[in-house]
Amino acid sequence: MPDHNKPSMTRGERVRAAARTLRTPRTAQWIADETEVSVKTAQKYLEQLAEDNVLREIEQGEQTLYGIDQLMATYREVAALQREHDREELTTALESMRTKTTDWKVSYDVETPGELRASIADLDDSDEMAQRREIASEWEHLEDRLPVIRAALNEYDWATKRDTISA
CATH class of the missing domain: 1.10.10.10 (Winged helix-like DNA-binding domain superfamily/Winged helix DNA-binding domain)
Known part of the structure; x- marks a missing residue:
């Protein structure tokens, strides 16, 4: 349009x-x-x-x-994370994301966002349904982000060393 x-x-x-x-x-x-x-x-x-x-x-x-090009987009995202955040900030973000997903697993007695979505079928309360749907979406988003943040941390020293080398 x-x-x-x-x-x-x-x-x-x-x-x-x-x-x-x-x-x-x-x-x-x-x-x-x-x-x-x-x-x-x-x-x-x-x-x-x-x-x-x-x-x-x-x-x-x-x-x-x-x-x-998803591979190159991910590389650019990893580089941006490494340049914009120090190792401690990335570690804290990773820890926070893992804590959230662990809490959801325990709170809803599920292992995946898909299981949380499926649990909506057993509910009558529309507010609870909406909340589970929203949490499942956030959980899926976090699952996409976790490997990117992990990659940024795994290669942090290597990348930051190369980023500071002058030609």
Whole structure:
């Protein structure tokens, strides 16, 4: 759906912004339609983003789809965590996340967010259902974050040493 605020952004900025928020791989035509640019313009910027490892090109039959390069996005996220937080802050965050998930396991007598979601079927109280749904979503989010924070901690010394080396 066209956004009438887009003219303040250049064509390239619109394509890059749309590409960075892709949830599923899309064609250059789809991006062009979303950003109100030509397919040729969309392809130009999408190919640049693929060269920069922001996007991956996925061949699907006759079409090329563009999707977020999750591996590179994770590497960038690990690097950002290492640069923005010291080891103690990352350790505290990891500890807090583990405590939350452990507390939920005990409180709800479940082992996974999926089991917590399934337990909603046994409830009549809509407030309790909503609370469990919200906790399950947060739990799933934490499960996604834990490996990233772990990776930032595991490679903290290696990364910070390389980050300070001058050329």
